[in-house]
Amino acid sequence: MASTTARHLSPPLEVHPDRLLPADPGIRAIARRLYDNVRDLPVISPHGHVDAGLLLEDRPFRDPATLLVAPDHYVTRLLHADGVPLSDLGVGQGELSEAAARQAWRLLCERWHVYQGTPMRFWLEAQLAEIFGVTLVPSAGTAELIYDQIAASLADHAFRPRALYERFGISVLATTDDPCADLSAHAALAADPAWRGRVIPTFRPDRYLEPAQDGWADAVARLGATADVDTGDYAGYVEALEQRRRHFVAHGAVSADHSHADVRTDPLEPAEAERIYRAALTGNAGPAEATAFRRHMLLEMARMSCDDGLVMTLHPGVRRDHHAPTAERYGVDVGADIPIRVEFTDALRPLLGRFGTHPGFHLVVFTVDETVWSRELAPLAGFYPSVYVGVPWWFLDAPDAVGRFRAAVTETAGFSRTSGFIDDTRAFCSIPARHDMARRVEAGFLARLVAEHRLGESEATDIAVNLVSGQPKKVFKL
Incomplete structure (x- = not known):
């Protein structure tokens, strides 16, 4: 094989069995035992962005760059920061020619050093070595050899999406979907007797809650048409959202996902909500009114979750499309979103005052501002x-951040x-590399508690297993 004949050109790609486990030999031995109990457990993925159509159609992946580079903005953003145009990486280019795919792959390999010390390096190495059997370190000299080896694998039926789904040990995979999506791919998968997996949609209504965004009135009209509800007034708009949520529940959804600049949930009086809604439909709502309406609607989303049972997930505090020219050329979700500070304690007080003790209501709060873990989120939870x-x-x-998270949150929550x-x-x-990373870091954290006699090892084993299996099933009602 190409990788064998060229092995002398490069040091071998080594994926160490103890990677991310503690350096102290005694604690590492405990962590190994804990990790051994979770390493092969099924993957539960209750929040992600893989297209259900990928598994429905089960077509061979086109090429290594289309599979491993272009769709992964974690990977492409660092190359962009190093001076590589996103177009050269296949971002926003549609189907790539053979020459374009090889160019994108070559750029990744030539600039492999930009990933040193990052979780992207961990994920990429795991994918190359454990999925495709690559034994060469990516570089300018090995790029073509690695490309050819992966391309040859992709021609094999064992590397099609459904086969990889089973190989990865995925038990549940959640997608993220527009409220107007017909979810036909999810329905077809569920009805396919040859399909043994579970792929569920997630209700993502952000664009319909933000009157200040361009095209909001057209989006609301489309929402009404899809739900077969007149959205000419506020009551119809709310009814349309409720109807589409029920449609998602009927197709297996377990959660509704929300991402805005903040999570304030200040209520509006019904008459004021109606006034702002009508003004927004005609383009006459000011920025402050639009923000007030969105905050009110986030509160309404919590009410709806209490009614229909969808878990409410929040991940605020990101300035979307920070570089406008990139968004204009390539669209959204290409790595140009940047975190901002966010406050939760007062912002969520109206919501939690009404629904915080409601039976069956689950609110999962994510953040990219780790300063709030111990100060706000852990005390709230x-x-x-x-x-x-x-x-x-x-x-x-990332490994160190996951460790800081556990240290910040566990003592309180x-x-x-x-x-x-x-x-x-x-x-x-x-997907498997990311989950494996988390399992290794959690094993290390628990091993330290065992070594300090703050937990027994059997107790730590139960916790490790529960974090992988029991907890996500409980929290996301799976």
Whole structure:
């Protein structure tokens, strides 16, 4: 094989069995035992962005770059920061030619050094070595050899999406979907006798709650048409959202996902909500009114979750499309979103005052501002039975950040008030690597508690298993 004949050109790609486990030999031995109990447990992915159509159609992946580079903004953003145009990486380019795919792959390999010390390096190495059997370190000299090896694998039926789903040990995979989506791919998968997996939609209504966004009135009209409800007034608009949520529940959804600049949930009087809504439909609502309406509607989303049972997840505090020219050229979700500070204690008080003790209401709160873990989120989850702290995600889904999260949250909220790991990825092949990273870090954290005699090892084993299996099932009602 190409990788064998060229092995002398490069040092071998080594994925160490003890990676991310504690350096202290005694604690590492405990962590190994804990990790051994969870390493092969099924993957539960209750928040992600893989397209259900990928598994329905089960077509071979086109090429290594389309699979591993272009869809993964964690990967492409660092290359962009190093001076590589996103277009050269296949972002926003549609189907890539063979030459374009090889160019994107070559750029990744030539600039492999930009990933040193990052979780992206961990994920990429795991994908290359454990999925595709690559034994060469990516570089300018090995790029073509690695590309050819992966391309040859992708031609094999064992590397099609459904086969990889089973190989990855995924038991549940949640997608993220527009409220107007017909969810036909989910329905077809569920009805397919040859399909043994579980893929569920997630209700994501952000664009319909933000009157200040361009195209909001047209989106609301489309929402009404899809729900077959007149959205000419506020009551019809609310009814349309409720109807579409029921449609998602009927197709297996367990959660509704929300991401705004903040999580203020200040209520409006019904007459004021109606006034702002009508003004927004005609483009006459000011910025402050639009923000007030969105905050009121986030409160309404919590009410609806109490009614229909969808878990409410929040991940605020990100300035979307920070670089406008990039958004104009490539669209959204290409790595140009940047975190901002966010406040939760006062912002969520109206919501929690009404629904925080409602039976069956689950509110999972994520953040990319780790300063609030111990100050706000852990205390909230340590009191309100509805609140769970979402594990680190996005800019914080990294080994050291996950460790800081556990240290910040556990003393106040324990393990039972957290969500279980989410991978939040569009890059299908990175799912097992991301979950494996979390399992290793959690094993290390628990091993330290065992070594300090703060937990017994059997107790720590139960916790490790529960964080992987029991907790996400409980929190996301799976």
